[in-house]
Amino acid sequence: MLFNKKASPVCLATLFVVMACLALIGLDGWRTWQTREDLLREAGVDTSNMAQALAQHADQTYKEADLVLQVLQEHLAEDGLGERSLQRIGRQLMSQVNELPQLHGIFVYDENGRWLVSSQRTLMTQYNNSDREYFIYHKQHDDSAAHVGPPVQSRSTGQWIFTLSRRVNKPDGSFGGVVLATISFDYFKHYYENFDVGRRGAILFALNDGITLIRRTRETATTGKDLRNAAIFRDYASKMEKGSAELVAPSDGELRINSFVRLRRFPMFVTVAVSKDEVLGNWRHDAYMRTIGVLFLAGVFAALGRRMVRQVKHQVRSEYDAVNARAKSDQLNATLVQLAMHDGLTGLPNRRHFDRTVAAEMARMGKEKGPMSLIMIDVDQFKLYNDIYGHAKGDECLRAVAKAIGASRKRSRDLAARYGGEEFALVLPDCDIHGAMSLAYSLRQSVTDLRLSHSGAKGGHVTISLGVASLDPVREGDNVLTLIERADQALYQAKQTGRDRIVTYPGSLKSAVREESRKPSQPRSRQDG
Numbered sequence: 001m002l003f004n005k006k007a008s009p010v011c012l013a014t015l016f017v018v019m020a021c022l023a024l025i026g027l028d029g030w031r032t033w034q035t036r037e038d039l040l041r042e043a044g045v046d047t048s049n050m051a052q053a054l055a056q057h058a059d060q061t062y063k064e065a066d067l068v069l070q071v072l073q074e075h076l077a078e079d080g081l082g083e084r085s086l087q088r089i090g091r092q093l094m095s096q097v098n099e100l101p102q103l104h105g106i107f108v109y110d111e112n113g114r115w116l117v118s119s120q121r122t123l124m125t126q127y128n129n130s131d132r133e134y135f136i137y138h139k140q141h142d143d144s145a146a147h148v149g150p151p152v153q154s155r156s157t158g159q160w161i162f163t164l165s166r167r168v169n170k171p172d173g174s175f176g177g178v179v180l181a182t183i184s185f186d187y188f189k190h191y192y193e194n195f196d197v198g199r200r201g202a203i204l205f206a207l208n209d210g211i212t213l214i215r216r217t218r219e220t221a222t223t224g225k226d227l228r229n230a231a232i233f234r235d236y237a238s239k240m241e242k243g244s245a246e247l248v249a250p251s252d253g254e255l256r257i258n259s260f261v262r263l264r265r266f267p268m269f270v271t272v273a274v275s276k277d278e279v280l281g282n283w284r285h286d287a288y289m290r291t292i293g294v295l296f297l298a299g300v301f302a303a304l305g306r307r308m309v310r311q312v313k314h315q316v317r318s319e320y321d322a323v324n325a326r327a328k329s330d331q332l333n334a335t336l337v338q339l340a341m342h343d344g345l346t347g348l349p350n351r352r353h354f355d356r357t358v359a360a361e362m363a364r365m366g367k368e369k370g371p372m373s374l375i376m377i378d379v380d381q382f383k384l385y386n387d388i389y390g391h392a393k394g395d396e397c398l399r400a401v402a403k404a405i406g407a408s409r410k411r412s413r414d415l416a417a418r419y420g421g422e423e424f425a426l427v428l429p430d431c432d433i434h435g436a437m438s439l440a441y442s443l444r445q446s447v448t449d450l451r452l453s454h455s456g457a458k459g460g461h462v463t464i465s466l467g468v469a470s471l472d473p474v475r476e477g478d479n480v481l482t483l484i485e486r487a488d489q490a491l492y493q494a495k496q497t498g499r500d501r502i503v504t505y506p507g508s509l510k511s512a513v514r515e516e517s518r519k520p521s522q523p524r525s526r527q528d529g
């Protein structure tokens with residue numbers, strides 16, 4: 001479980017690799033999409049500009065033809081339809097048709113549809129045009145404005161032509177005939193060849209009532225189709241002056257970007273359409289190639305990232321193992337230190353611990369200018385105890401006495417230690433002889449209070465002898481051995497003078513060796529103090 005907490009760098013590394021791969025793919029995808037949108041926007045602008053230009057061209061083409069009709073209309077109104085007037089007009093018509101390439105011909109018909117004069121060399125008097133749409137229109141409408149008609153097949157040449165006509169009035173205002181300019185289908189067909197709308201694009205030139213004048217693709221040019229049910233006419237060109245729309249053509253199922261513009265002067269509109277599929281053709285290829293490249297790069301990156309994550313994982317595991325090993329080693333060291341510094345039988349600090357502590361505290365008291373005291377303690381007649389009760393009971397006895405000695409510590413810096421065998425020591429830093437003696441008294445009483453039977457002892461129970469010594473490190477020097485020797489000497493004195501007593505080292509008090517409690521101690525008796 002600890003390893004999981006340490007695994008966060010692995011998660012971070014994994015997250016980094018995944019995010020980097022996603023960012024690479026995402027950024028490229030976004031760029032590719034933007035390029036697509038730009039291409040479609042450009043196609044929309046291009047078709048719109050082209051439709052605008054073609055609408056202007058068509059408007060100008062019809063305007064030039066209409067100017068001819070206007071002049072002709074005025075001449076006929078002024079000069080009438082007499083023989084001389086018609087001959088003069090006939091000559092003019094021929095030169096005007098030559099000047100304007102869009103013109104297929106110019107014709108004048110009388111009120112019955114008979115040919116009066118035309119731009120052609122021979123007048124086809126055998127034809128009658130009273131059945132034509134434009135003738136019927138002008139006969140029924142007395143205005144003199146130009147009228148744009150649907151495409152028709154020329155009776156004289158058989159070609160498809162577009163018509164532009166005006167009414168001729170007699171002097172009394174009644175219907176006198178029609179002047180007609182025919183515009184060549186081929187003129188627009190050739191003109192539109194100059195514009196590239198792609199293999200599947202189209203240019204459409206149509207009347208505002210939905211009849212196609214010309215629909216030009218790369219391969220074909222058609223005329224006369226009824227567009228009234230086509231979406232481009234029904235939903236767009238019939239309702240707006242100009243605009244753009246993406247539409248699927250029902251004829252071939254092609255999705256095209258369409259832009260349409262109405263002519264300014266005449267009731268017609270032009271549409272330019274390009275295939276969306278064609279517009280995006282190159283882009284699609286590029287996007288495909290780039291996507292393969294980016295996916296390959298992302299794959300390489302992911303593979304390298306996976307290796308990196310593994311290395312991070314390995315490193316984290318190694319670090320974790322190292323930390324674990326260090327913790328175990330520290331724990332082991334602490335145990336070893338504990339074992340090395342403590343006595344196995346009693347649990348008290350051992351002689352080594354005692355030596356270090358007493359030396360360190362002595363040096364410290366030297367600096368702090370405080371007294372240093374030491375109590376050496378020895379269990380009385382312990383050899384006899386072992387002999388009487390056995391070594392195991394002897395160990396138990398030592399443990400009980402050690403516990404009492406350990407409990408006698410009043411301050412944290414005091415140290416109770418097993419000095420060796422049945423001998424113990426109490427190190428008392430910053431404690432003068434009076435304090436040490438007081439503690440010795442209470443300790444001796446504590447051991448007596450244990451009431452450990454000892455049939456070999458004078459009082460019938462286990463007692464201890466204590467040697468108490470003090471030293472002023474400032475005055476007397478901070479020699480540890482001196483203090484130990486003093487306490488030892490005092491203890492020796494206690495043993496020599498009968499055991500179960502406390503003896504202070506001479507000079508530690510003003511008086512020389514002062515023997516305390518020569519008599520055996522009584523439980524809880526204060527008379528020794």
Ligand SMILES: Nc1nc2c(ncn2[C@@H]2O[C@H](COP(=O)(O)OP(=O)(O)OP(=O)(O)O)[C@@H](O)[C@H]2O)c(=O)[nH]1
Pocket residue numbers: 345378379380381382383384386390391392393394395398420421422495499
């Ligand atoms: N059971 C037990 N006995 C120990 C241990 N260490 C030392 N002793 C015994 O303690 C006894 C000490 O005997 P001595 O040095 O003659 O002193 P004593 O018998 O107490 O006599 P005085 O000190 O003069 O009162 C020896 O017999 C040691 O074997 C221990 O860890 N366990």
